[in-house]
Amino acid sequence: EDQVTQSPEALRLQEGESSSLNCSYTVSGLRGLFWYRQDPGKGPEFLFTLYSAGEEKEKERLKATLTKKESFLHITAPKPEDSATYLCAVRPSLTTDSWGKLQFGAGTQVVVTP
Template sequence: EDQVTQSPEALRLQEGESSSLNCSYTVSGLRGLFWYRQDPGKGPEFLFTLYSAGEEKEKERLKATLTKKESFLHITAPKPEDSATYLCAVQAHLFSGGYNKLIFGAGTRLAVHP
């Protein structure tokens, strides 16, 4: 069964204290792995898509990496405005139903304190 596990469940950092969030997955043929940021009361905001092991993408203080079993979201010198829930999702190759379903992890709640 396709599955996504994120850790830690919650993370508290001091401003400037770099860290990494983990997303472990099992999927029958990975089409893509997605990272989203979700602020309270809002829909997920797209951050990155990774397609193959070894791929890396960066955006401001965030860098996402991908291996065959997991993805990391590295946060360098975070600021309070980076506080949010970060969601990871995987998309498998087409099922018989003819569409590519996203399977989400439970998310990591990040709090960055000044």
């Protein structure tokens, strides 16, 4: 059965204190791993898509990496505005049974204090 596990559940950082979030997955034929950011009271906002092991994507202070079993979201020198819940999702093989279905993890809630 496809599974996505994110750790830690919550992370409290001082401004400037770099850290990493983990997303481990088991899926039949990965067709993409996705990172989203969700602010309180809002819908998730797309950040990155990774397709193959070794791939990396960057956006401002965020960098996502992918291996065959997990993905990391590195936050470098975070600022208070990086506070949010970060969601990881996987898409299994694109068959008529799964189409564009994403399976989400429970998220990591990040709080960055000044």
